[in-house]
Amino acid sequence: MYAKRIIVIGAGIGGLAAALGLQRRGFKVAVDERAREIREVGAGLIVTANARRALHDLGVDEDLERLSCCVPIMYTCNYQTGEIIREHPNAGIREKYGFATLQVHRADLHTLLMNAVAANDPEALHPGHEFVGLDETETGVTVRFANGATDSGDALIGADGNASAIRALLFPGVATTFNGQVAFRALLPANAVPDRVNEIGQGMYAGPQRYILHYPLRGGRIMNIIGCGQATAWEEEGWAIPATNDEFLNAYCDFAPHLLEMIGNIPEGGLFKWGLRDREPLATWTTDRVGMLGDAAHPMTPFLGQGACLAIEDGMLLARAFAASESVKEALVRYEGARKERGNGVQLMSLEEGRALQDPRIPRKTAVDRGLLKYDPVTVPV
Ligand SMILES: Cc1cc2nc3c(=O)[nH]c(=O)nc-3n(C[C@H](O)[C@H](O)[C@H](O)COP(=O)(O)OP(=O)(O)OC[C@H]3O[C@@H](n4cnc5c(N)ncnc54)[C@H](O)[C@@H]3O)c2cc1C
Structure with missing residues (x-):
């Protein structure tokens, strides 16, 4: 060899x-x-x-x-009301590409x-x-x-x-530049997640310059939450900078009440943030x-x-x-x-x-x- x-x-x-x-x-x-x-x-x-x-x-x-x-449908929803705007059936993905x-x-x-x-x-x-x-x-x-x-x-x-x-x-x-965008991530046990979020499973909510995405993991026992978009302050790069629920809530205060309720339920020490870099x-x-x-x-x-x-x-x-x-x-x-x-x-x-x-x-x-x-x-x- x-x-x-x-x-x-x-x-x-x-x-x-x-x-x-x-x-x-x-x-x-x-x-x-x-x-x-x-x-x-x-x-x-x-x-x-x-x-x-x-x-x-x-x-x-x-x-x-x-x-x-393997959620049956991935949803795009209105960021202020949570109303479903578009459905993306996973069966269609499997049919077209061989894997869901x-x-x-x-x-x-x-x-x-x-x-x-x-x-x-x-x-x-x-x-x-x-x-x-x-x-x-x-x-x-x-x-x-x-x-x-x-x-x-x-x-x-x-x-x-x-x-x-x-x-x-x-x-x-x-060249590496901080692009002004910050991401938040958290995992939440399903029993701490509002019913509307659990029922949707995977939901994408795009608001002005920011979005929230959630999807279930491990057979639905955990909900993964991401918030990503324009921020007012510079943040370090990396995956594990601790953040508070209030920081996340303040940055997304115009999003639907049940999404804010979900953010408020993130257990202490369970929320992280980092600044995105364009390269x-x-x-x-x-x-x-x-x-x-x-x-x-x-x-x-x-x-x-x-x-x-x-x-x-x-x-x-x-x-x-x-x-x-x-x-x-x-x-x-x-x-x-x-x-x-x-x-x-x-x-x-x-x-x-x-x-x-x-x-x-x-x-x-x-x-x-x-x-x-x-x-x-x-x-x-x-
Ligand atoms: C919010 C967010 C959501 C994402 N969601 C998705 C998604 O849904 N689907 C998707 O496909 N991708 C997603 N990604 C992207 C994905 O996480 C990364 O692109 C992926 O992890 C890259 O893998 P990697 O192995 O190249 O690097 P990494 O996962 O970063 O692994 C690099 C490894 O190298 C080690 N290392 C670093 N420096 C050294 C050193 N000097 N010596 C030895 N070891 C070192 C690190 O400790 C680490 O273990 C997401 C990213 C973000 C930020």
Whole structure:
């Protein structure tokens, strides 16, 4: 085998999907994660057909469906009254694309991927390894970690997310701006959720410059809530900045009373916020021995709900590119050739959606409207 050891930095959904895909094609993989314990935050994720095709190929889709929700209808509602404006039946999605849309607890998807990687190789996962530097030569890559350890491999995959240290090192100078938008997230037990919200299941309420989205997780026992849009104050980047219910309520005070009641019921310590960053697409994702994937390659704002789905697609294409090649360089050229247009394209569409939310004259489009679910990462040429 031309690549005896591939190092993946970041055990997020993208890094683990890539690791699993590579292992299933016979490659030895080491996954280095900065967190001391490898786990996901408690939040929801919408997983659509394009990503489910890859998850099916990776052998985790069936278990994911069993653990998740698959709402019969996704609703768009009036933000002030809650009245239903548009229905999106999930059966139609399944019929058209082969897989319905799932409402997933991030930790469930993450655990399935992590367990599958560890089952293939109990030595593969290395928590407490924060990437700080690399040396790339003609024959390989050596990586340095904050804990003083080093590791060497034939190739390095940067899957270290939105604020990627690998991207900053290899491709410095990519513009990053706070776009004035802040997101809130919370999970609420179903018994603390107003009946109207539980009855709707998945509801999207777009108001002036802000929206609220809720959907059920884990068979309906939990409701995932997201509020996203224009804010008055600057916020840090990151997933876990604590917020108070009053902050959320004040920013969305013109939304329907039952939505505000739901926000008021969020348990103390259960609400988080962060500021969104717009980043320009990268001109290139790879060097001779280093490739980027997921948010590290195409940092995504949340407006199309496709960031994790794209990271999974990347993982599948990366694994297929390595399997189809005879050198690391060839694999990374194939991977970038197959993926850059899709990844950068969706990154730009997501930025466009963020702008449309700010300006009512620009029509908003969902991932379905934009045809993103058609993409098949298992069969697309690589
Ligand atoms: C509000 C919101 C809602 C969203 N909803 C959806 C949705 O419904 N559907 C969807 O598909 N996507 C959604 N997304 C997007 C999705 O969450 C991300 O795009 C996805 O998590 C990207 O995966 P990743 O593996 O590339 O990066 P990450 O999930 O960020 O993983 C990166 C990993 O790298 C680790 N790491 C970072 N730096 C280092 C380092 N120096 N050394 C070692 N390890 C490091 C991190 O600890 C982390 O484990 C949403 C995002 C937001 C903000």
